Amino acid sequence: MTEARRSWRWWAAAAAAVATAAWAAPSLWQRLEADGLHDPRSPAIGVLQQPAEALEPLPRDGAGNLVNWVKAIDSGAINPRTNLLPETEVRLREDDIIVAKYGSMPAVKFPHRQHTLWLDCANCHDQLFKAQLGANKFSMTAILNGEQCGLCHGAVAFPLTECNRCHSVPNASLRRKAGP
Amino acid sequence: MRHVPAWTLTLVLCVAAGSLRAEYGDVVINKRSDKEGVRPVVFPHWFHRIRFRCKVCHQELGFKMRAGANDVLMADIIDGKFCGMCHNERIAWGPDRCDLCHSGLRGAAPGIKGGAQTSGPGRW
Numbered sequence: 001m002t003e004a005r006r007s008w009r010w011w012a013a014a015a016a017a018v019a020t021a022a023w024a025a026p027s028l029w030q031r032l033e034a035d036g037l038h039d040p041r042s043p044a045i046g047v048l049q050q051p052a053e054a055l056e057p058l059p060r061d062g063a064g065n066l067v068n069w070v071k072a073i074d075s076g077a078i079n080p081r082t083n084l085l086p087e088t089e090v091r092l093r094e095d096d097i098i099v100a101k102y103g104s105m106p107a108v109k110f111p112h113r114q115h116t117l118w119l120d121c122a123n124c125h126d127q128l129f130k131a132q133l134g135a136n137k138f139s140m141t142a143i144l145n146g147e148q149c150g151l152c153h154g155a156v157a158f159p160l161t162e163c164n165r166c167h168s169v170p171n172a173s174l175r176r177k178a179g180p
Numbered sequence: 181m182r183h184v185p186a187w188t189l190t191l192v193l194c195v196a197a198g199s200l201r202a203e204y205g206d207v208v209i210n211k212r213s214d215k216e217g218v219r220p221v222v223f224p225h226w227f228h229r230i231r232f233r234c235k236v237c238h239q240e241l242g243f244k245m246r247a248g249a250n251d252v253l254m255a256d257i258i259d260g261k262f263c264g265m266c267h268n269e270r271i272a273w274g275p276d277r278c279d280l281c282h283s284g285l286r287g288a289a290p291g292i293k294g295g296a297q298t299s300g301p302g303r304w
Contacts, residue, residue, distance in 0.1 A: 030201040037202045037222050037284055037293060044283035051203050054230060064204040065226050072230075080233045084240055084265060120235040123245065151245055155292045156205035156225045156234075 027052040028066055063159050070114045092116045099138060100174050107169040108138075204294040207247050208284055220284035232266075241265050247292045 029051035033040040038048075051065075058078065059071040072078045082090045093112040100107035115124075125131040128148060143150035144160060154160045205225030213220040228237070237243045241262055244250050250262070257264035257275050266272045273280055 029203065035202045035206075037206055037208060037288060039219055039283060039285045042219060042283040043279045044281075047280060048283065049227060051224075051226060055226060058230075067226070069229065078230050080229060080231050081236060082233050084236055088240055090235075118229075118234040120239040123235065123238055155247070156229075159204075159295070 027056075029055055061158070063162055064157075069157075070117065073117055091121050093121070097133065098169055098174065100169070100171065102171050102175070105163070106167040107171055107174055108166045109169050110166070201295070202293040206293045208288045208290050208293060209252065210284070210288055210290040211248075211251070213282060213284075214286060218278065219282040219286060220288045220290070221281045222284045222288075223281075248290060 031050055031052070032038045032048055033045045038045060055065055055067050059068040059075055060066060061068040061071075073080070082088075093116045095112050097110040097112070098107055099110065121131075128151065129136045138148060142148050143153070146154065149166070150160065153166075158165060203224060203226050207223040207225065208220050209223060210220035238245055243262065252262050254275065256262055257267065260268060263281070264275060267281075268274055
């Protein structure tokens with residue numbers, strides 16, 4: 001193989017690599033026909049909305065759909081319907097609950113506001129959690145197994161890699177209040 | 181580096197770029213589709229939550245939150261239950277547009293997709 005011919009091959013390969021990167025790079029979201037779930041030959045491809053088109057304009061996050069869904073509502077970027085039936089009562093609650101075990105991790109702050117923005121009380125109470133302060137035993141093992149908080153977090157709500165979003169209250173700040 | 185064929189680099193980049201990645205929260209519904217000879221359903225949470233809050237489907241429509249816990253039959257959908265509460269040609273396309281929901285790869289395993297699996301034994 002001559003040096004010139006070898007050089008030509010390298011340039012062709014580099015051009016192909018750049019073209020591939022350019023094709024893949026503009027979107028953070030996989031196209032439906034390449035997501036490993038949709039049949040690329042399905043007539044739905046071309047009709048269904050592509051994730052990038054819907055998600056790109058929304059507030060960015062570093063995990064899950066790469067969308068901060070609470071911020072998406074709070075900022076007014078989206079305003080999903082709260083009910084279909086006019087008689088449905090849309091229930092909201094604003095209080096925070098602190099769950100402190102004083103272990104190696106900071107305490108958990110559970111905000112009712114962000115949860116009731118999306119969910120109804122009955123989605124969690126009383127099947128997942130008793131509606132009584134201190135009556136629930138939480139376990140990270142159970143959560144990682146898809147129980148308790150893990151029914152949504154790790155499936156559709158922000159994933160369990162985001163420890164500090166829940167474990168957000170320094171234990172010291174709580175102990176001081178309860179101290180001698 | 182001179183001994184690595186140029187096309188290897190290209191191939192590696194192509195494979196990396198085309199890596200299969202379902203969207204977080206996608207659900208494959210395939211209790212019956214394969215058996216009935218239609219493509220499985222791919223339900224995208226991301227699309228629906230832009231338009232409806234969780235409570236609409238998981239409270240008003242009665243979808244249990246655990247993937248696989250719901251028995252969704254076409255007869256019920258046509259009667260206006262489950263998906264049929266919206267997929268009725270008024271809010272969204274009607275149940276006669278089979279291919280738009282039944283768009284998955286044949287043989288796809290049912291369950292929640294898109295990197296939802298945890299490191300534990302997991303029910304997901």
